[in-house]
Each structure stands twice: as C-alpha cells, then as structure tokens.
Amino acid sequence: MSKKMDALDYHSIGRKGKIEVISTKPCQTAADLSLAYSPGVAEPCLAIQQNPEDAYKYTAKGNLVAVVSNGTAVLGLGNLGALAGKPVMEGKGILFKRFADIDVFDIELDTENPDEIIKACQLLEPTFGGINLEDIKAPECFYIEETLKKTMNIPVFHDDQHGTAIISSAALLNALHLVDKKIEDIRIVVNGAGAAANSCAKLAIALGVKPNNMIMCDTKGVIYKGRVEGMNPYKELFAADTHFRTLEEAADGADVLFGLSVKGAFTPEMVASMAPNPVIFAMANPDPEITPEAALAVRSDVMIATGRSDYPNQVNNVLGFPFIFRGALDVRATCINEEMKLAAVKALAKLAREECPDSVCKAYGNQKFVFGPNYIIPKPFDPRVLLHVAPAIAQAAMDSGVARQPIEDMAKYIEHLEKTQGKSKEIMRMIINKAKSDPKKIVFPEGENEKILRAAKELVEEGIARPVLIGDRTKILQKMAELAIELDVPIIDPADSELTEKYAAELYQVRQRKGLTLSESQRILRRKSRTHFGSMMVRMGDADALLGGIDTHYPETIRPALEVVGKQQGLSSVHGLYMMVSRKDVYFLADTTVTIDPTAEELAETAILAAEKVRMLDLEPRVAMLSFSNFGSVKHPQALKVRRAVEIVKERAPELIVEGEMQADTAVVPELLEGFTFSKLKTNANILIFPDLNSGNICYKLLHHLGGAEAIGPILMGMNKPVHVLQRGDSVDDIVKMAAIAVVDVQNI
Ligand SMILES: NC(=O)C1=CN([C@@H]2O[C@H](COP(=O)(O)OP(=O)(O)OC[C@H]3O[C@@H](n4cnc5c(N)ncnc54)[C@H](OP(=O)(O)O)[C@@H]3O)[C@@H](O)[C@H]2O)C=CC1
Ligand SMILES: CC(=O)C(=O)O
Numbered sequence: 001m002s003k004k005m006d007a008l009d010y011h012s013i014g015r016k017g018k019i020e021v022i023s024t025k026p027c028q029t030a031a032d033l034s035l036a037y038s039p040g041v042a043e044p045c046l047a048i049q050q051n052p053e054d055a056y057k058y059t060a061k062g063n064l065v066a067v068v069s070n071g072t073a074v075l076g077l078g079n080l081g082a083l084a085g086k087p088v089m090e091g092k093g094i095l096f097k098r099f100a101d102i103d104v105f106d107i108e109l110d111t112e113n114p115d116e117i118i119k120a121c122q123l124l125e126p127t128f129g130g131i132n133l134e135d136i137k138a139p140e141c142f143y144i145e146e147t148l149k150k151t152m153n154i155p156v157f158h159d160d161q162h163g164t165a166i167i168s169s170a171a172l173l174n175a176l177h178l179v180d181k182k183i184e185d186i187r188i189v190v191n192g193a194g195a196a197a198n199s200c201a202k203l204a205i206a207l208g209v210k211p212n213n214m215i216m217c218d219t220k221g222v223i224y225k226g227r228v229e230g231m232n233p234y235k236e237l238f239a240a241d242t243h244f245r246t247l248e249e250a251a252d253g254a255d256v257l258f259g260l261s262v263k264g265a266f267t268p269e270m271v272a273s274m275a276p277n278p279v280i281f282a283m284a285n286p287d288p289e290i291t292p293e294a295a296l297a298v299r300s301d302v303m304i305a306t307g308r309s310d311y312p313n314q315v316n317n318v319l320g321f322p323f324i325f326r327g328a329l330d331v332r333a334t335c336i337n338e339e340m341k342l343a344a345v346k347a348l349a350k351l352a353r354e355e356c357p358d359s360v361c362k363a364y365g366n367q368k369f370v371f372g373p374n375y376i377i378p379k380p381f382d383p384r385v386l387l388h389v390a391p392a393i394a395q396a397a398m399d400s401g402v403a404r405q406p407i408e409d410m411a412k413y414i415e416h417l418e419k420t421q422g423k424s425k426e427i428m429r430m431i432i433n434k435a436k437s438d439p440k441k442i443v444f445p446e447g448e449n450e451k452i453l454r455a456a457k458e459l460v461e462e463g464i465a466r467p468v469l470i471g472d473r474t475k476i477l478q479k480m481a482e483l484a485i486e487l488d489v490p491i492i493d494p495a496d497s498e499l500t501e502k503y504a505a506e507l508y509q510v511r512q513r514k515g516l517t518l519s520e521s522q523r524i525l526r527r528k529s530r531t532h533f534g535s536m537m538v539r540m541g542d543a544d545a546l547l548g549g550i551d552t553h554y555p556e557t558i559r560p561a562l563e564v565v566g567k568q569q570g571l572s573s574v575h576g577l578y579m580m581v582s583r584k585d586v587y588f589l590a591d592t593t594v595t596i597d598p599t600a601e602e603l604a605e606t607a608i609l610a611a612e613k614v615r616m617l618d619l620e621p622r623v624a625m626l627s628f629s630n631f632g633s634v635k636h637p638q639a640l641k642v643r644r645a646v647e648i649v650k651e652r653a654p655e656l657i658v659e660g661e662m663q664a665d666t667a668v669v670p671e672l673l674e675g676f677t678f679s680k681l682k683t684n685a686n687i688l689i690f691p692d693l694n695s696g697n698i699c700y701k702l703l704h705h706l707g708g709a710e711a712i713g714p715i716l717m718g719m720n721k722p723v724h725v726l727q728r729g730d731s732v733d734d735i736v737k738m739a740a741i742a743v744v745d746v747q748n749i
C-alpha cells in the first residue's frame with residue numbers, strides 16, 4: 001500500500017480523525033449525574049465565581065491548551081485554509097497528549113483577519129490554560145502573538161516561531177560543537193523569512209551568531225538593506241549590508257544553512273559551494289529543502305538535519321511544545337519568556353550529549369544513538385525529554401518571576417512527571433529510590449558482556465548498586481575501552497583470583513557427596529563456570545546478590561545457583577515471579593518459571609512468598625489463587641488442588657488477603673467479585689497465583705506481547721540469598737531494574 005493510502009487510512013479507519021473527548025469522572029448512575037450536572041455542578045460554579053483561581057481546582061482549564069490556527073501556513077504546504085489544516089491541529093493535539101499528558105481542543109478559525117483571531121483567543125481565555133498558535137503565516141502571526149501576549153494572562157506561544165527556534169538552536173549548538181566551530185565565527189544563511197525563520201534567526205543571534213554574519217532570503221532572494229519588494233518590518237530587522245542578491249551567492253562559503261521555506265529550495269550546487277564541514281538544517285515539512293541523500297551525495301563532510309521523523313536528526317518543534325507547555329502550565333506561568341526558551345535550548349542540547357537509554361533505541365527499531373553527526377538532538381520518544389525540559393521551563397519561569405504557582409520541591413515534581421509516563425515508571429522509581437538508600441554489592445558473572453558493562457555504569461552513576469564483574473580482566477578492560485566506559489568497580493578474574501582456592505574447598509565441601517572431587521571443583525571455579533564462582537561469592541558473603549544469565553540458557557544459571565546458594569530451608573522449591581506493568585496497573589504473576597505441576601503445598605508456598613515480595617515493595621498484597629472454577633463451582637481435582645492451597649495459605653498466613661479458587665476475571669474485575677459477598681478479597685487482586693506452569697508462563701507472555709504490559713522478572717523467590725536470572729533478550733534497562741530489585745531483596749533479608 002502506498003504511503004499516501006497509509007496516511008489516509010490512518011485518519012479514516014475507525015472513529016474519524018485522531019482525537020476524542022473522554023470523561024475523567026464516573027457518569028453511570030443517577031447519583032453521578034446529580035454531581036456531574038445539576039444540582040451538584042452549581043457548587044463549583046459558585047466557588048469559581050467567588051474565587052476565579054478555583055477554576056484550576058474544579059475544571060480542566062489548567063491542563064487544557066487551545067491549538068489555534070487559520071491554516072494560512074500549514075506546514076510548508078502554504079495557505080490551505082482553516083478546515084484543511086485541521087488534521088495538523090488534531091495531530092498537535094495527540095502529540096501534546098502523548099508526550100506531556102496535556103489535553104487539547106483544536107480550534108480552526110475561518111478568517112485571515114488578524115484582529116478576529118485575536119478577539120477569538122481573548123474570548124477563549126476562560127476555557128484554556130494556554131494558547132498554542134499554529135501554522136498562521138507571517139507577518140500577521142507576529143502582530144497576533146504580540147497582541148495576545150500583552151492582553152492575556154495565560155501563556156501564548158506561537159509554536160512555529162519559538163518551538164522551532166528552540167529546537168534548531170539546541171541542534172545548532174551541538175552541531176557546531178561537533179564540527180568544532182565557534183558560534184560567533186560562523187556565517188549562516190536562513191532561507192525563509194516567515195514565522196519560523198524570523199524566530200530561529202533571533203534566537204541564534206541571542207546565542208552568539210553575529211548579526212553581520214547572517215543573511216536571510218525569501219522568495220525574492222536575499223533580504224538586503226534598501227530592498228523594497230516583498231518587504232515588511234519584520235524582514236527589515238534582518239536586512240543585510242551585502243552585495244549578495246541570490247540564495248546561491250549567499251550559500252557560497254557559508255558554514256550553516258537553515259531552511260524554513262519549501263521543498264527543494266536547496267540545490268546540490270549550493271551544498272557543494274559551502275565551507276568545509278557545513279551544517280544544513282532543511283526544516284521544511286513535509287519535504288525538506290534538500291534530502292539527506294542528495295546532500296550527502298555531494299559531499300561527505302556535511303552534517304544534515306530535517307524536520308522529518310524518518311531521517312536522523314529530526315529538528316522539529318514536536319520536541320518542544322509538549323514539554324514547554326507542561327512546565328509552563330505546572331507553575332501557572334503567565335507567559336513563556338526568553339529565559340524559559342533559553343532554558344529549554346540548554347536542556348535539549350545537554351540531553352543529546354548524554355548516553356541514550358536502550359528503551360529509546362528499542363522504540364526506534366534498535367538503532368544506536370550516540371552523540372555525533374547522526375544524533376545531535378534527542379528523539380521525541382525519549383521519555384527523558386519531558387523530565388529535563390519541563391522542569392527547566394518551570395525553574396526558569398520561577399526564576400524570572402512569571403510563575404503564579406511555584407514548585408516547592410523540584411525533585412518531587414520530576415518524580416510526579418515520571419508517574420505521568422506510566423505505572424511502570426512510578427513503581428520502578430520507588431524501587432530504585434529504595435535501592436539507592438542502601439546500595440548493595442551485586443555480582444555479575446558475565447562481566448565481559450556489553451549490556452552488563454553498560455548497566456554496571458548506570459548502576460554506579462545512579463548509586464543503585466555496587467557492581468562486581470567476573471570475567472577475563474583483559475577482555476573486560478578492552479570492552480570498556482571500546483565502549484568508552486569508565487568504570488571503577490572490582491573485576492574478579494577466576495583464573496588468577498586468590499578467592500578461587502578458598503571457594504573450591506567450599507564447593508568441594510558442599511558437593512563431595514554428590515560426586516564432586518576437589519580437582520573438579522577447582523576446575524569449575526577457575527575455568528568452567530563463572531556462575532558457580534559468582535554464586536560462591538554470594539554464599540561466602542563476598543557479594544550480596546547475583547544477577548546472571550544474559551548469555552546463557554536459564555538452567556545454566558539456576559542450577560549452579562541452587563547448588564551453591566541453595567533454596568531456603570523448609571521450602572519445597574524456588575518460585576519465579578513476574579511483575580507485569582501496564583500503564584495503569586501492576587500485577588504480580590507466579591509461578592511463571594520453575595515448577596511444572598505444583599502440589600497444593602507448593603502453590604501455597606508460592607502465594608506466601610509472592611506476598612512477602614510485594615510487601616517488600618511497599619505494596620499491600622491481595623492474592624487470588626486462579627483456576628477455571630469459581631469458589632467450588634467445579635469439583636475437578638485441578639480445582640480442588642487450588643482450593644486446598646487456599647486453605648493452607650489461610651492457615652499459615654492468616655493475616656494475608658487471599659481468596660480462591662477463582663477464575664481470572666473474578667480476580668481482576670471488582671464488579672464480578674461483588675457477587676461473592678463472603679470473599680475476603682473485596683477489590684481486584686494484585687497477585688495472581690497460577691495452578692501450574694503452563695498457565696502462568698503462557699499468561700505472562702501473552703500479557704506482555706499482546707497486552708503490551710511490561711514484564712519485569714523473573715524475580716526468583718525462595719533462595720537462601722538473592723539470585724536473579726536475566727533473560728537473553730534483556731536490555732540494559734531490564735538489567736538495571738533487576739539489579740534494583742536484587743538490592744531491595746538484600747535490604748529485606
Ligand atoms: N521543522 C520544524 O519544526 C518546522 C518547520 N517549519 C517549516 O518552515 C517553513 C515555513 O513555515 P512558516 O514560517 O510557518 O511559514 P510562513 O508562511 O510564515 O513563512 C514562509 C516563508 O517561506 C518563504 N519562502 C517560500 N518559498 C520560498 C523559497 N522558494 N525560497 C525562499 N523562501 C521561500 C516565504 O517567503 P516570502 O516572505 O517571500 O513569501 C516566507 O518568508 C515550512 O516549510 C514549515 O514546514 C515551520 C515550523 C516548524
Ligand atoms: C512542524 C511544524 O509545525 C511545521 O512544519 O509547521
């Protein structure tokens with residue numbers, strides 16, 4: 001199917017367009033109705049009448065932005081009119097929502113009269129917390145924005161001007177750093193003299209570009225002093241004292257070329273004529289002034305960015321407006337001022353230079369993003385952008401005195417932002433904070449593995465754990481050098497470690513009656529199995545926990561761990577627990593990895609251990625013992641086994657909220673539980689104990705792959721000391737999370 005058809009289908013299939021309104025309060029019963037509407041609704045109305053600020057408390061105003069357009073400059077497609085611009089405005093709406101959880105009404109105004117737009121926005125002030133002007137052409141956009149800023153008390157921001165300026169400036173700073181040119185020395189040509197070009201040029205000058213080193217062009221060519229045709233006061237500001245008259249002439253020898261005009265405006269000849277290591281930002285949408293392929297075909301030293309998501313270096317205001325408004329709304333800023341814009345520039349430029357997490361690489365098909373010519377600006381799907389830009393904006397608003405509701409605790413605010421990114425972040429942040437409060441020594445038997453090294457770096461930098469790496473020292477150091485990882489952690493090479501003899505003697509003690517000789521024990525520890533060595537470190541107290549299995553099959557890690565660390569006394573088995581995290585909820589599923597056909601005793605053990613783990617994470621355990629039968633509805637041995645397990649749990653842990661046997665939907669849908677008035681479980685369970693490994697293992701994989709839940713685990717329960725098995729496909733993030741869980745495990749021994 002063609003890309004055109006794909007795009008049309010995307011917009012037309014199912015509910016038409018891209019947005020809908022959903023309610024945040026229940027409206028199912030007559031009682032709900034009397035609160036949502038008359039008579040209850042009168043109360044907030046009267047409160048707001050008394051105190052207008054209460055609108056932020058009782059209505060959606062504080063999180064609601066109007067995306068206002070008249071469609072006179074829709075992307076680079078020109079004046080398509082208000083109605084035809086609507087898909088772009090709905091698009092901005094879903095980006096606001098997706099990236100910053102801001103709600104948007106798109107407002108398309110069928111007028112080219114600036115005063116009518118101004119009036120409409122002013123009249124809308126009671127409805128919205130902010131106004132994002134979009135795709136309104138120059139020069140009218142300048143008058144409209146300036147007037148609204150002066151007359152309105154909520155932030156008004158013309159995205160095409162300032163959003164674009166912020167992103168292009170951040171990318172410019174990074175590009176110049178990479179080509180080793182000073183901003184005050186560069187000669188820059190800006191093609192386009194409209195909304196975006198004007199603001200990008202101004203911000204570049206504020207950052208250090210010399211006005212005399214800038215030339216701006218429009219459809220008539222270079223804007224020079226004395227030019228009369230096609231001029232306006234906004235262009236006049238950039239009129240250059242130059243003999244150049246065409247873009248071709250101006251581009252000759254230039255260091256930087258900004259395109260804020262139309263598709264195809266730059267030619268290969270222009271690219272060829274630029275200075276060494278030229279930087280080209282071809283920002284016209286949907287098609288750039290020149291494609292990266294065409295520019296790179298001319299010369300290999302060119303660094304190029306476009307406004308599109310399907311090329312490297314997307315310099316596009318999507319990286320700005322959601323996060324900028326988030327920060328501004330959260331401090332109830334009265335405007336978005338220069339200080340706030342510069343703060344966003346700095347935050348974005350800095351973030352691109354930091355290591356990019358695996359989760360972002362995954363979101364982009366496992367591409368690697370390392371600060372360099374093909375990665376000069378963060379990716380929109382990088383969740384860190386929200387966490388860096390919104391606080392920077394909020395802080396700058398407070399510092400510059402435009403915040404009506406300052407944030408008292410910035411660290412808490414950042415945690416709150418993380419929460420908005422989903423339950424997974426909230427829970428993991430809580431686990432990571434716990435780990436950081438008392439980091440423990442985690443041994444990694446696969447110390448030569450790249451992901452382990454990168455995870456170790458993160459664990460040290462974040463203060464989550466104290467990693468110990470096992471492996472060939474030379475290889476580990478070589479790999480670190482290749483990856484440019486500087487890491488000061490213990491590296492233990494079993495081949496020459498003084499611990500090996502001691503551990504061999506201990507292993508021999510433990511396994512001599514299972515046919516192990518001392519010399520075999522020495523061979524295993526010195527050469528054969530680093531998992532044995534790591535497990536021995538945990539057994540002997542030289543490390544607190546072990547994390548292994550990234551390079552091996554599950555039994556190759558679990559077997560040595562069981563032999564050396566062993567399961568807790570009195571337990572029949574060890575058990576595997578998965579934490580399944582969706583955007584809204586977290587569920588713990590067990591046993592997912594160890595016992596194929598557990599007895600009632602073993603099921604009870606799984607339930608009690610899972611509850612302990614969940615308590616350890618400061619959550620209240622609510623256990624459902626799952627079956628195909630609901631409280632005795634089927635008298636099959638499989639159902640009776642689960643029923644017996646419930647009895648055992650109730651005997652052994654009478655304080656625990658546990659119920660069953662029950663079907664899975666009864667466990668997770670509170671309304672279905674209501675029929676069983678005798679049930680101790682009154683709301684949805686958060687621990688689901690499966691009757692066998694078949695169901696547990698199948699369920700967690702389906703939830704992960706079809707249901708989109710994040711699967712964190714397996715968290716191994718019932719070992720003498722914490723050992724957790726990594727999965728072969730685990731990312732660096734997964735390893736860091738498991739390490740944090742292991743640390744919290746140790747803290748709770
Ligand atoms: N990547 C991004 O994030 C963003 C990219 N843009 C892109 O920037 C472009 C301009 O948008 P915007 O400023 O909002 O629109 P405006 O209508 O305000 O400005 C358009 C400008 O482009 C000039 N122009 C048109 N064709 C040419 C040409 N062939 N050569 C030189 N100049 C030309 C016009 O010149 P004249 O004054 O003579 O008519 C005008 O100055 C669009 O392509 C848009 O997609 C905009 C915002 C964000
Ligand atoms: C990205 C954008 O806002 C534009 O091209 O107009």
Ligand SMILES: [Mg+2]
Binds near residue numbers: 135
């Ligand atoms: Mg736009």
